[in-house]
Amino acid sequence: MRNAFKPLVAALCASGALGMMSSARAADDALVARGAYLAKAGDCIACHSAPRGKPLAGGLPMMTPVGAIYTTNITPDPETGIGRYTEEEFARALREGVAKDGHNLYPAMPYPSYAKINDEDMHALYAYFMQGVTPVKQANREPDMKWPLNMRWPLKVWNAVFLDKGIYQNKTGKDVAWNRGAYLIQGLGHCGSCHTPRGIAFQEKGLDESSGAYLTGGLLDNWFASNLTGEHNTGLGRWSEQDIATFLKTGANAHASAFGSMTSVITTARRN
Numbered sequence: 001m002r003n004a005f006k007p008l009v010a011a012l013c014a015s016g017a018l019g020m021m022s023s024a025r026a027a028d029d030a031l032v033a034r035g036a037y038l039a040k041a042g043d044c045i046a047c048h049s050a051p052r053g054k055p056l057a058g059g060l061p062m063m064t065p066v067g068a069i070y071t072t073n074i075t076p077d078p079e080t081g082i083g084r085y086t087e088e089e090f091a092r093a094l095r096e097g098v099a100k101d102g103h104n105l106y107p108a109m110p111y112p113s114y115a116k117i118n119d120e121d122m123h124a125l126y127a128y129f130m131q132g133v134t135p136v137k138q139a140n141r142e143p144d145m146k147w148p149l150n151m152r153w154p155l156k157v158w159n160a161v162f163l164d165k166g167i168y169q170n171k172t173g174k175d176v177a178w179n180r181g182a183y184l185i186q187g188l189g190h191c192g193s194c195h196t197p198r199g200i201a202f203q204e205k206g207l208d209e210s211s212g213a214y215l216t217g218g219l220l221d222n223w224f225a226s227n228l229t230g231e232h233n234t235g236l237g238r239w240s241e242q243d244i245a246t247f248l249k250t251g252a253n254a255h256a257s258a259f260g261s262m263t264s265v266i267t268t269a270r271r272n
C-alpha cells in the first residue's frame with residue numbers, strides 16, 4: 001500500500017516544485033518587463049547610446065559648460081559596463097550621481113530628477129539592466145576637459161547645494177492621476193532637465209511645481225525647450241489632453257511639431 005503511493009507523492013512534489021519554479025520565473029520576467037518599460041520612460045537609451053553605436057553601450061558626447069563628457073556603458077558587461085554594480089550602487093548612481101567606485105557623475109546624467117524614483121521602480125530597473133540588456137564590451141571615453149576643470153570633487157559641493165534627496169511623496173489634495181503624472185514627469189521623465197531654465201551653476205531653477213520657474217522653458221543645445229506649464233499663450237494652456245498625447249507619440253499636432261532633442265524623447269515614447 002505504502003509503496004503504491006510513492007510515485008504519486010513524488011509526482012506531486014515534483015509538480016509542486018516545478019510550479020513554484022515557473023511562477024518564480026514568471027514573476028522575474030514580469031519584473032524585467034516592468035523595468036524595460038521604466039527604462040523607456042526614463043529615456044536611458046537616448047543618452048546612453050551613440051549614433052550607430054550599440055544600444056546602452058554609451059559614448060554619446062554631451063556638452064557641459066566646461067567641456068564635452070561622454071555617456072557611459074550601462075550594459076551589464078562586468079569589465080566595461082555596470083555588470084558588477086549591486087542594486088544599492090545602481091540606486092546610488094541614479095539618485096545621487098555617484099558611480100560604483102565613488103566618483104561623482106556630472107549632472108548631465110539627470111540624477112537630480114531620478115532622485116524621485118521609488119524603491120519598487122528602482123528594483124525593476126535594476127532587474128532589467130542586469131537580466132534584460134545584452135552585455136557589450138566597450139570602454140568608456142574620458143571627458144574632453146583639461147585640468148583643473150576635469151576635477152570631480154566640486155560636484156560634491158554642487159550636490160550639497162542643489163541635490164534634493166528623497167523619493168517622490170504623493171501630494172495630499174491631489175488625486176491619483178495627478179500624483180502619477182507628477183511622479184513620472186518630475187522623476188523618470190526628467191522633463192524639467194530640458195524644460196526648466198538653468199541657473200548660474202547649471203542647476204535647474206526648481207524641481208517641482210513649488211517653484212515658479214519649473215517647466216517654464218529652458219535653452220539647451222541651442223534649442224529652446226518650450227514652456228510646458230498651463231500658461232495660456234506661451235505655455236500649453238490651449239492644448240487638450242489629446243493634443244499632448246498626440247505630440248508625445250507622433251511628434252506633431254495642430255500646435256507644433258518636434259525638432260532637436262525633443263525628437264529623441266518622442267521616438268522613445270513611441271516605442272512604448
Ligand code: HEC
Nearest residue numbers: 042043044047070071072074093099100105106108109110
Ligand atoms: C540626459 C542624458 C542621460 C539620461 C537620460 C540618462 N543618463 Fe545615465 N549618464 C549620463 C551621463 C552623461 C553619464 C556619465 C556622467 C559622468 O561621467 O560624469 C551617465 C552615467 C550613468 C551611470 C554611471 C555609470 C558608470 O559607468 O559608472 C549609470 C548607472 C547610469 N547613467 C544609468 C542611467 C539609467 C538607468 C538611465 C535611465 C533611467 C540613465 N542613466 C539616463 C547621461 C544620461
Ligand code: HEC
Nearest residue numbers: 189190191194223224225226256257258259260261262265
Ligand atoms: C532632452 C531634452 C528634452 C526632454 C528630456 C524633454 N523635452 Fe520636451 N521638448 C524639448 C525641446 C528642445 C522642445 C522644443 C522643440 C520642439 O517643439 O520639438 C520640446 C517640446 C515639447 C513640447 C511641445 C511644446 C510646444 O509648445 O511646442 C511638449 C508638449 C513637450 N516637449 C513635452 C515634454 C514632456 C512631457 C517631457 C517629459 C516626459 C519632455 N518634453 C522632455 C526637449 C526635451
